[in-house]
Amino acid sequence: MRRFVLIAIPYVWLLALFLVPFAIVFKISLSDYAVSIPPYVPKFDPENGLRALIAALDFENFIWLTEDDLYWKAYLSSLKIALISTFFTLLAGYPIAYAMARAPAEWRPTLMMLVILPFWTSFLIRVYAWMGILSNEGFLNQFLMWTGVISEPLTILNTNSAVYIGIVYTYLPFMILPVYSALERLDGSLIEAAEDLGCSRLSAFWLVTIPLSKTGIIAGCFLVFIPVLGEFVIPSLLGGSDTLMIGKVLWEEFFSNRDWPVASAVAVVLLLLLVIPIVLFQRNQQKQQEAGQ
Amino acid sequence: MKRLSWFNAVSLTLGFAFLYIPMVILVIFSFNESKLVTVWAGFSTKWYGELFQNEAFLNAAWVTIKVAVFSSTMATVLGTIAAYVMVRGGRFMGRTLFSGMIYAPLVMPEVITGLSLLLLFIGIGLDRGVLTIVLAHTTFSMCYVSVVVSSRLVTFDRSLEEAALDLGCSPAEAFRLVTLPIIAPAVISGWLLAFTLSLDDLVIASFTSGPSATTLPIKIFSAVRLGVSPEINALSTIMIAIVTVGVITASLVTKHQMVRQKREEQAAERA
Numbered sequence: 314m315r316r317f318v319l320i321a322i323p324y325v326w327l328l329a330l331f332l333v334p335f336a337i338v339f340k341i342s343l344s345d346y347a348v349s350i351p352p353y354v355p356k357f358d359p360e361n362g363l364r365a366l367i368a369a370l371d372f373e374n375f376i377w378l379t380e381d382d383l384y385w386k387a388y389l390s391s392l393k394i395a396l397i398s399t400f401f402t403l404l405a406g407y408p409i410a411y412a413m414a415r416a417p418a419e420w421r422p423t424l425m426m427l428v429i430l431p432f433w434t435s436f437l438i439r440v441y442a443w444m445g446i447l448s449n450e451g452f453l454n455q456f457l458m459w460t461g462v463i464s465e466p467l468t469i470l471n472t473n474s475a476v477y478i479g480i481v482y483t484y485l486p487f488m489i490l491p492v493y494s495a496l497e498r499l500d501g502s503l504i505e506a507a508e509d510l511g512c513s514r515l516s517a518f519w520l521v522t523i524p525l526s527k528t529g530i531i532a533g534c535f536l537v538f539i540p541v542l543g544e545f546v547i548p549s550l551l552g553g554s555d556t557l558m559i560g561k562v563l564w565e566e567f568f569s570n571r572d573w574p575v576a577s578a579v580a581v582v583l584l585l586l587l588v589i590p591i592v593l594f595q596r597n598q599q600k601q602q603e604a605g606q
Numbered sequence: 607m608k609r610l611s612w613f614n615a616v617s618l619t620l621g622f623a624f625l626y627i628p629m630v631i632l633v634i635f636s637f638n639e640s641k642l643v644t645v646w647a648g649f650s651t652k653w654y655g656e657l658f659q660n661e662a663f664l665n666a667a668w669v670t671i672k673v674a675v676f677s678s679t680m681a682t683v684l685g686t687i688a689a690y691v692m693v694r695g696g697r698f699m700g701r702t703l704f705s706g707m708i709y710a711p712l713v714m715p716e717v718i719t720g721l722s723l724l725l726l727f728i729g730i731g732l733d734r735g736v737l738t739i740v741l742a743h744t745t746f747s748m749c750y751v752s753v754v755v756s757s758r759l760v761t762f763d764r765s766l767e768e769a770a771l772d773l774g775c776s777p778a779e780a781f782r783l784v785t786l787p788i789i790a791p792a793v794i795s796g797w798l799l800a801f802t803l804s805l806d807d808l809v810i811a812s813f814t815s816g817p818s819a820t821t822l823p824i825k826i827f828s829a830v831r832l833g834v835s836p837e838i839n840a841l842s843t844i845m846i847a848i849v850t851v852g853v854i855t856a857s858l859v860t861k862h863q864m865v866r867q868k869r870e871e872q873a874a875e876r877a
Contacts, residue, residue: 315777320698323688323748327707330745334722337729409621412614424618426857431625433849435806437823437830438842442628445635445834450645452631485625543715545809550830560717564809567721577725580718591713 342374342577374578383562384579388586390557394473394548395541398480402537403530405481406488410529411522413489414496425493432486439483440550447475447551471553479547484540488533495529496522528601535594542590543583559583629846636839653840663841666825670805673736673821677743678800684744685751685800686793690781692752693759711749719746720813727814734816742814743804750803751796758792759785798856 378384413424431439446452447470454466469475499522507517523530545560552558559579567576610618636654640647657663688708695701711719723742724734732738766788770780786793808823815821829838 316695319687320691320695320704323684323691323752324700324704326684326745326748327688327704330723330726330741331707331711334726337725338718338722341725405621405624408613408617412610412617412621415614416610416618422857422861426853427622428625430850430853431629433802433853434629434846435823435842437806437808437826438632438845439628441826441830441834441838441842442632444830445839446628446631448834450642482624482628485621489621539713540715543717545717546827560715563717563721573725576721580721583715584718587713587715594713 338577338580341574342581343372344374344574374574375582377575378578378582383557384559384582387557387559387562388582391542391544391559392586394476394480394558395538395544398477398484398541399534399538401477402481402484402488403492403534406485406533407492407530409485410489410492410496413493414499421497428486428489428493436483437546440479440547443475443479443482443551444470447478470551471556473552473556475551475553476548476556476558479551480537480541480544483547484537487536491532491536492526492529495526495532499525528597528604531597532594532601535590535597539587539590539594542587632839633843633846636836636843638836638839641836653836654844657837657840657844660837662820663822663825663837666820666822669736669819670822673739673743673811673819674801674804677740677804678747678797680740680744681748681751681800682793682797685748685796686755686789688748688752689756689759690785693756694764708749708752711746712753714746716807716809717813720810723810724813733818734814735818738814738816739811739819739821742810743800743807746810747800747803750799751793754796754799755789755792758789762788 409428413421413428416424444451448454449466449468449470451470453469454463457463458466469478503525504517504521507521508514512520543560544558545564548556548558548561549564552561560583563576563579563583566572566579635646637649637651638646639650639652688704691698692705692708698704720742723738723745727734727738766784767780770784771777775783806823807821808827811821812824812827815824826838826841829835
């Protein structure tokens with residue numbers, strides 16, 4: 314009896330505040346738009362039974378998503394931005410993680426703390442910090458003009474480049490930590506062996522270090538890719554009018570256009586889009602666990 | 607111990623410069639006399655003064671702290687129970703669904719979580735305010751807590767609990783006297799994680815807050831959308847300072863504990 318209560322408490326909480334809300338989103342995505350508040354009309358009545366429910370389903374909002382090219386362009390551009398920025402985060406994060414793993418053992422806790430510290434600092438503030446740096450009169454342009462690299466200020470803020478910089482910056486710790494933990498476990502004698510057997514340092518790195526840190530690389534890439542796909546704060550602060558990301562579209566559909574059914578349909582499709590990387594990620598985690606045992 | 611190669615030294619320097627320079631610039635310019643955030647016009651603390659006069663910010667800060675304290679405490683209780691059920695509960699009906707619901711919020715985009723909770727609150731006719739934000743934050747942060755706590759529960763020896771039960775403890779006593787002290791570090795770090803997640807959250811709070819309750823991130827976001835402002839720099843500096851002091855204190859405390867533990871172990875070996 315006691316066990317039952319113990320299980321029931323978190324279970325019921327999650328059912329009520331996680332699963333039921335999704336059912337509602339799904340239901341509203343299949344409803345009609347109406348101007349009244351709340352601006353949607355439920356299409357079915359539970360009393361009419363399941364058959365009436367299926368008969369009344371209305372995929373209008375989903376068809377709308379395919380007709381207006383704003384939406385599929387936003388999905389594609391979110392995917393593109395997420396892929397490219399994951400790649401750059403890996404490019405920036407790997408050398409840092411590598412150097413941390415090679416640092417003297419007594420430095421490592423401090424280095425770890427230095428990587429984690431920004432993670433505890435407000436995400437919003439870290440994005441905001443870049444607004445002052447990237448603007449036309451910003452720190453970066455002032456610095457580049459002072460050193461004579463450029464004579465005219467570059468427009469970086471409110472472009473996709475600013476979005477990439479912002480994403481790489483805020484998600485860097487998510488890449489460094491898993492790669493570092495994979496590299497730290499790596500047995501140094503394997504690299505020595507490779508070098509003894511005639512590998513150059515570079516080819517030992519390619520043939521031994523990279524493959525052995527693969528699990529960390531994959532975990533890091535997913536930890537960056539999945540949240541970036543639905544990102545809202547970075548594109549709305551650093552991006553411009555041509556930066557199209559689905560999280561921002563959903564937000565505007567909901568708060569500006571007040572079209573709840575379409576916003577819900579956007580959410581459902583985004584969720585479907587996320588299922589693939591999440592399943593892949595879980596499979597990778599499982600493999601990693603099996604390999605660890 | 608071999609020294610760092612030049613390549614590794616350069617990577618570390620550039621990497622940490624990239625991570626910290628933006629925040630350092632922010633802090634420096636919060637002491638700028640000028641209203642223009644990018645032009646240095648002498649040292650001044652006037653923006654801090656103006657910040658502390660700004661009632662809207664102070665109210666929002668108070669709401670944020672209230673929400674964070676309540677939601678992280680509730681999330682810690684629920685998340686710890688959830689972790690215990692997952693690791694020690696054995697089989698029960700719908701276990702797969704349960705574990706799915708624990709892990710799913712970790713990867714769910716915040717816009718979707720926010721949207722769905724808002725539609726729920728409207729559906730059941732709950733007025734949006736502090737309560738709805740607390741409910742929303744509790745829900746997503748309990749999942750983080752349960753992941754942190756369950757990783758600790760998995761690694762600790764179950765026979766300690768069984769010994770307590772054999773020696774006449776009730777299950778509740780065994781949990782309170784044996785299990786809880788052992789998992790306490792994980793529970794505390796789970797609470798801290800939930801607390802910072804709640805302080806930091808903009809998107810979910812925007813969906814679930816009403817006109818009666820605005821949190822600090824929402825306030826900052828609407829101010830920042832209009833451009834950079836020295837008042838926000840001052841606010842950011844205060845927040846960065848609090849976090850830095852907190853994290854450094856925590857790491858010194860853990861270091862101290864580790865040293866003490868080591869010394870005790872050595873003493874025990876000698877004896």
